[in-house]
Amino acid sequence: MAERKVKELLAGSPLVTVISPTATPALRQYHEQGKLKWVPREYAEGDLEGAFMVHAAANDPEVNKSVSAEAKARGILANVADHPDLGSFIHPSVLRRGRLLIAVSTSGAGPLAARTIRKKLENDFGTEYEEYLDALYFMRKMIQEQVSNSAARQKLLRKASSPGVLEPPSQGEFRPWSPEEIKQWINDNQEE
Ligand SMILES: C[C@@]1(CC(=O)O)C2=NC(=C\c3[nH]c(c(CCC(=O)O)c3CC(=O)O)Cc3[nH]c(c(CC(=O)O)c3CCC(=O)O)/C=C3\N/C(=C\2)[C@@H](CCC(=O)O)[C@]3(C)CC(=O)O)/[C@H]1CCC(=O)O
Numbered sequence: 001m002a003e004r005k006v007k008e009l010l011a012g013s014p015l016v017t018v019i020s021p022t023a024t025p026a027l028r029q030y031h032e033q034g035k036l037k038w039v040p041r042e043y044a045e046g047d048l049e050g051a052f053m054v055h056a057a058a059n060d061p062e063v064n065k066s067v068s069a070e071a072k073a074r075g076i077l078a079n080v081a082d083h084p085d086l087g088s089f090i091h092p093s094v095l096r097r098g099r100l101l102i103a104v105s106t107s108g109a110g111p112l113a114a115r116t117i118r119k120k121l122e123n124d125f126g127t128e129y130e131e132y133l134d135a136l137y138f139m140r141k142m143i144q145e146q147v148s149n150s151a152a153r154q155k156l157l158r159k160a161s162s163p164g165v166l167e168p169p170s171q172g173e174f175r176p177w178s179p180e181e182i183k184q185w186i187n188d189n190q191e192e
Pocket residue numbers: 004079080081082083084089090091092093094104105106107108109110111112114115118
């Protein structure tokens with residue numbers, strides 16, 4: 001559990017400390033590579049001093065309870081793996097396709113149901129979305145740079161995201177537009 005959370009955290013923030021007498025091989029490796037700090041002992045009150053956020057993921061409910069109490073007293077964000085109500089946030093099941101991020105939560109009703117729904121969405125939102133959103137990003141950047149009239153720009157930006165324009169195919173690969181094609185589209189669709 002802790003290993004999964006650490007992997008998510010390391011994707012965004014380099015300042016992770018793991019306090020636990022034991023650690024998985026992957027966590028030990030991160031520690032050796034200097035990607036996180038592992039303190040090989042049991043949690044002790046005061047450990048949360050200076051922390052922004054804590055994940056209580058010990059296999060001992062009493063320990064998780066103590067961690068959540070200290071977090072509450074210090075006003076620190078807390079996720080409590082075995083007792084979500086004691087924490088201040090819970091984790092969704094996450095689907096990423098490049099710039100697209102879809103988070104599924106059942107609000108604690110059933111974590112594995114959240115996973116099943118996420119897996120269903122994987123079929124509807126395939127890898128073509130990565131290229132589509134990169135292309136949309138590039139197209140919107142070009143519109144922003146090239147169209148100075150704000151009303152015309154707004155119309156074009158909306159149109160660029162609407163169905164039938166630059167959109168991922170229902171099947172097969174996405175074909176991005178060249179800069180020349182985008183320029184042409186801007187010229188053809190610009191209204192005063
Ligand atoms: C979605 C996902 C995200 C993630 O964790 O990243 C997630 N749990 C996942 C997996 C998973 N969870 C569990 C197993 C073992 C199953 C088994 O073997 O029985 C597995 C499978 C595994 O670990 O592989 C058991 C479990 N989970 C919680 C409890 C306590 C309770 O329900 O009270 C217990 C019982 C523990 C026990 O009694 O021992 C609680 C939470 N789990 C949540 C999220 C939050 C609610 C989200 C929601 O409701 O939508 C919440 C509240 C807290 C939180 O974590 O924030 C991720 C799927 C990722 C994916 O694949 O997409």
